[in-house]
Amino acid sequence: MARPPTNPPSTTADPAPVRRVLRLFRPYRARIAVVTAIIVFSAVIALASPFLLRELLDHAIPDRDVTLVTLIALGMIAVAVITNTLGVLQTWLSNIVGQTLMHDLRVSVYAHLQKQSLGFFARTRTGEVQSRIANDIGGMQSVVTNTATSIAQNATTVVATVVALFLLDWKLALFSLVILPVFVRIARRIGNERRRISGTRQRLLGELSVQIEESLSVSGILLGKTTGSSSVLTEQFARRSDEVADVELAAMMAGKWRMASMQISFAVMPALVYWFAGITIGNGSALTVGTLVAFTTLQTQLFRPTMQLLNTGVEVQSSLALFGRVFEYLDLPIDIAEPVQPKALDRNDVRGDVRFDHVDFAYAGANQSTLHNITLDVPAGSTLALVGSTGSGKTTLGYLAARLHDPTQGRVSIDGIDLRDLATTTVADLVGVVSQETYLFHATIRENLRFAKPEATDAEIEHAAKIAQIHDFVSALDDGYDTLVGERGYRFSGGEKQRLAIARTVLRNPPILVLDEATSALDNATERALQVALDELMKDRTTILIAHRLSTVRAADRIAVLDHGRVVESGTHEQLLTSAGRYAELLRSSQDDPAEPDPSRVAA
Structure with a gap:
């Protein structure tokens, strides 16, 4: 990014x-x-x-x-x-x-x-x-x-x-x-x-x-x-x-x-x-x-x-x-301004179509844009994977879908409605984000999970933890869900923190997901187990999957390859392999990495 x-x-x-x-x-x-x-x-x-x-x-x-x-x-x-x-x-x-x-x-x-x-x-x-x-x-x-x-x-x-x-x-x-x-x-x-x-x-x-x-x-x-x-x-x-x-x-x-x-x-x-x-x-x-x-x-x-x-x-x-x-x-100007008359969008009526329409983005004070003229459609219920080398703009593009930034030019829409016409609370309710930089409060596991949904019952919390493959680990702790996680969750490993973050998003049950390296901190065995849970979570949801590890994107409905803030390729895994372009080059590089599984051996 x-x-x-x-x-x-x-x-x-x-x-x-x-x-x-x-x-x-x-x-x-x-x-x-x-x-x-x-x-x-x-x-x-x-x-x-x-x-x-x-x-x-x-x-x-x-x-x-x-x-x-x-x-x-x-x-x-x-x-x-x-x-x-x-x-x-x-x-x-x-x-x-x-x-x-x-x-x-x-x-x-x-x-x-x-x-x-x-x-x-x-x-x-x-x-x-x-x-x-x-x-x-x-x-x-x-x-x-x-x-x-x-x-x-x-x-x-x-x-x-x-x-x-x-x-x-x-x-x-x-x-x-x-x-x-x-x-x-x-x-x-x-x-x-x-x-x-x-x-x-x-x-x-x-x-x-x-x-x-x-x-x-x-x-x-x-x-x-x-x-x-x-x-x-x-x-x-x-x-x-x-x-x-x-x-x-x-x-x-x-x-x-x-x-x-x-x-x-x-x-x-x-x-x-x-x-x-x-x-x-x-x-x-x-x-x-x-x-x-x-x-x-x-x-x-x-x-x-x-x-x-x-x-x-x-x-x-x-x-x-x-x-x-x-x-x-x-007196600081507000970058993410609330609309004067926000449009109503009932969560139950949301299809989940996401569109990036001629999007440019530049950080304040930057000499050049991070994203350039990106147009992508993510139909409701489908998965779009964003891949590319470090600094290509993957995370920035994904965060635009959650309105953590506003595009410099163009627009990002849900079901045809510009995100800038929706209240920020509405966007937060519709789009769930699991970031690669997991943050946990110095509080109990239960309080950290309930932060996403204050009215959640203990049964709902445990159900979300089971989906995220973290329930058995938490139950084995002396204090269970009342265990203090420590400052920034330091008492837990990166994989455990990431699964807690996934459980937090599961609890919110948003119709649209942005998964930013959601399994990056997991070992291969845990990743395969969690992938099953993620596949279940992603069913009937619009998902934008940001990944360095290409083993996680094979089954995506569409893969967009970014390079220096531009979409240089787009298609399915098989189509991109056949074209022998930038995606195939990234795939060869990942196969040289002993920590990266061979995508050809990962079941679709």
Whole structure:
């Protein structure tokens, strides 16, 4: 099979527009409105404390008014109880919004990737995809969970506090707030720096995830041990991990000195206010001790949310790089598009006629086509065998029949209906594929088989396994059908995994089959036994049989010989032998292979 280009997708993205990020919150605006109302109400209530404190210092205590002192104390207690209770409620609601948004975003990315063609995943490293879903979306969790409410809460507190400061003393307010614009500018510069570092950080984390996924899989460990390269892989991992550690340190230290200078300024501001008040009180000012204490109390309350607001702005700037990487995947064009109005095709009414009509196909980014102007008919219930040397396009052509790819030109149809006019679920229901690259989940045998048909009974599972000649083997295992297959089915041989894959397809009972080297991993004795089961399975079904071992295609109704993506011969086994063309040449080559049975000795 011709391979598509292996260039990985971009691992960096332009920062996401803020408007697009805000659109993510639109479905939750009702809940956000409730949270905002709670925040505003809580901020207004909290402002009562400094005014109560001024009343206490200026009147209640000097006048020895016990009743007023008691009422003010109760008021302060009430403010604390109400604001903290509302804080818990606000945190609960905002986390519901944030976690729901995270869930929806993860599912959206996963569902969008599920719609991509095989070509996308052939060009993209699995670890990179995992990193986008786990690291990038996971890195946004604190932003989407806390940031929106933090901005609203702190902004409301800042505005309300500034208003209260001016109500207490406008001169002190102007004096204490004059430095804030400088801080905003510093925070913006820090945010830009962290955003740049964040993009680099996620790229390096993606590369680290790729190596973990590739080198710590069963196949990767086996390759490392058999080639003596484990130490080399460890060195590569250590180098990448060191790069991640460096960029993590840079991310944590970015702007720390600037932020420290801001915090020092905030810390000395109350002393400056006392100094300013001290030189103005004696000049006929109406400023009282109670007002001064209330003002500095408010000022302290102002600095905390202001710093949090500036820090939040920095975090948002950093997170834009993460949003950009996630949006890059969400913006990927879908190669296998669903039709706007899919045609209905009842499985019970399907005859199973398959036609390739002037089909060309080229992988994305390839310089030339893999298939060229192929026209083939596969009548209902017949078997078409595709043969040819490696890279001739056999598997690609077979996968077009299952709509794992769409042709670049021409069309592939079932019963005269273009596959592109059918829902992908309909095509999957009609066409069963047994691939040469068998994949099993790290689950039990029963769960792996039931994946093809979730409602299947145990009796149906065992019947499918019997057809695939695997039932006796499974029954002899200690846990039978509840045996764990291990990662990618590593506990079983290639032949056993392939028979499980065949049983999985038998369970689906599709009217059309694509068998891609379905017996390639079997020894000759097992292959002959399984061939009987396959012959039974293929009865009254349309079958496209892709094979290197020509012993499996002798009985096909028609054999198409592919060479460099073109059909160079077509006919029955006997016709092609008589013509002494490419098929006869392949047959002679296979007879030179001691592992390949002589087709002339295989019963038709």
